[in-house]
Amino acid sequence: MVAGERWNGYDRNLFVHWTDEDADGCDTRREVLLRDAHSDLRVDGGPECRIVSGVWYSPYDDAWVEGSPAGLHIDHVVPLQEAWDSGAHAWDPGRRRAFANDPGGLAAVTAGINTAKGADDPAQWMPPNPHHRCAYIASWIAIKFRWDLTVDGREAGYLRDLLSGECRGLTVGWASAPTAPDRG
Template identity: 35%
Template sequence: MGRPAPLIAVAATLLLSGCHHGDGERAQASAAALVAQVPLASAGFPPTAATAKTQLGKLKVEWGKNWETYKRENFGKYWSDETDAIGGRNGCDTRDDVLRRDLRELREGDRNPCVVLSGVLKDPYTGKELPYYYRRASQIQTDHVVALGAAWRGGAYAWTPQRRLEYANDLDVLLAVDKQTNYDKSSKTADKWKPPQKGYWCEYARRYTGIKAKYGLSVTPPEKQALQEMLGTCPA
């Protein structure tokens, strides 16, 4: 059974029907409450180190397939809210959901609680603190931890278009990160790229493995070895 119709659409109706200042304030509060109803992460995600190690041991190991047929458009519209993935159908585009989840010192829009006006990101990949301001040039981008191209080679080539759209917009798959580091990472797999901040290797491998397990994606032999090494940095 799908989620209800986009929640912000309901909120918009409330806003339009309010004729007085007090009505508008109540409608805005209702909009914020409606947006807040949709979780921005799955329960138990990312998995613990122990769970991730078990998951990694169960993943199919094979060399990537169909790499030459990958195109970004195979994963549908950028930042679509029209999915049943985590964060979907709350009326906010996916990128705004990621910012609302990952930034601190967050300031959201008064009329539209989806809009992030400002905040600060503690970049997980580098440890840098990066400011964010609405409609200004930013050093923050949204990264697919297991890149779309890597997902394609690991099995997404066989999915339905809707399944690929859900993957591309699943908040469990996404992180707000430093722009230049995201460029450096590109579509590299775990054996070709690791976060510069070694203290993040454990969580990165937990997230990466959790995504692979959630979507039934395969790993290559070098990719599995790299994930084992990073999971080995997790506290006992």
């Protein structure tokens, strides 16, 4: 649904995130790192679910990260502030917590690219990797739909332009983890 955004009252602390929903010792951040690792994953055998190293692909900037996951952020594809502005301000704390920890709305990406994205919507920021732009839009739309979040007029116009141009014929399904190209 197209509607104006609410641009006040946001506080990141209203979205409790990086919780251990399944009580397995791994918080949501670590669960995404485990899910998105491509190879050479090494986890400390202790009870803290400490991920020591691995190989990850950051689709936004087409970058491979090898070794420590310290240079990775877990991106909320639809940023928490954007969710707030688009309807999450009316949610109860439990729904905000569920959104903030929804693996279908999270991706492991390089810290720099996540910082560059900030809380922007696609009309303001798109992944610089041209091969991931349509997948990013598909995830964005699916997340907004699944969580019943609105899009503002500028955002809707930008999405329409992409869907009738660069991303013509795009099929939008449930948000899922991004896929990496073959390394070579």
